[in-house]
Amino acid sequence: MRRILFAVLVLVFAFQTPAFAAPQKIAVTSMAKLIKDSEIGQDAQKKMEKKFESAKKQLETKQKELESLKQALQKQSLVLSLEAKQDKELEFKRKVRDFQDMTQATQRKMQMEQKKVGTPVLELLQKVVNEYGKKNGYTAIYDKKSSGFLYVDETIDITNQLMLEMNRAYRAGKK
Structure with missing residues (x-):
C-alpha cells in the first residue's frame, strides 16, 4: 500500500512541477572575446606590451647571442684543445642558465x-554581465567555452x- 501511495505521489509531483515552473531565459557569451576585443581589454593588452617591450627585446638579443655563440663553439670545436673547448662549453652553459633565469x-x-x-x-x-542579466531577465548566462556545451x-x-555594454561602461568610467 505504501509503495502505491509513494508511486502516485511521485507521479503527481513529476507532472505538476513543469506546469508551475517559471520559464527559464538562458544565454551564452564568449568571455575570451569580451576580454580580448573590448576597449578595456585592448587597453590592458597595450599596457602590457608597452611595459614589457624592452624586456622582450633584451631577451631576443640574448637569445641571438646564444645562438651565435653556439655556432661559433661548434665551428671552433675541431680546432680548440680539450681544455679550451671545455672552458667555452662552461661559458656557454653559464650564459644559457643566465638566459633561462632572465x-x-x-x-x-x-x-x-x-x-x-x-x-x-x-x-x-x-x-556588466550581472547588470545586463538582471535588466533583461536572464536566469543564467554561461561562457561558451568553459561551460561544457x-x-x-x-x-x-x-x-x-x-x-x-562593456565599452559604454568603460568609456563612462574613463570620463
Missing part, C-alpha cells in the same frame, strides 16, 4: 602585471550586446 624572472613579472592589469577588466566584465544556438549568444 626568461623566468620576466615571465613572473609579466604574470604579476597581467593579474594587476587584468583585474579591472574582469571586474568590469562581471559587473557542445552545441549552442547562436540566437542565445549575447556576446555582441555585452561588448557594447
Whole structure:
C-alpha cells in the first residue's frame, strides 16, 4: 500500500512541477572575446606590451647571442684543445642558465602585471554581465567555452550586446 501511495505521489509531483515552473531565459557569451576585443581589454593588452617591450627585446638579443655563440663553439670545436673547448662549453652553459633565469624572472613579472592589469577588466566584465542579466531577465548566462556545451544556438549568444555594454561602461568610467 505504501509503495502505491509513494508511486502516485511521485507521479503527481513529476507532472505538476513543469506546469508551475517559471520559464527559464538562458544565454551564452564568449568571455575570451569580451576580454580580448573590448576597449578595456585592448587597453590592458597595450599596457602590457608597452611595459614589457624592452624586456622582450633584451631577451631576443640574448637569445641571438646564444645562438651565435653556439655556432661559433661548434665551428671552433675541431680546432680548440680539450681544455679550451671545455672552458667555452662552461661559458656557454653559464650564459644559457643566465638566459633561462632572465626568461623566468620576466615571465613572473609579466604574470604579476597581467593579474594587476587584468583585474579591472574582469571586474568590469562581471559587473556588466550581472547588470545586463538582471535588466533583461536572464536566469543564467554561461561562457561558451568553459561551460561544457557542445552545441549552442547562436540566437542565445549575447556576446555582441555585452561588448557594447562593456565599452559604454568603460568609456563612462574613463570620463
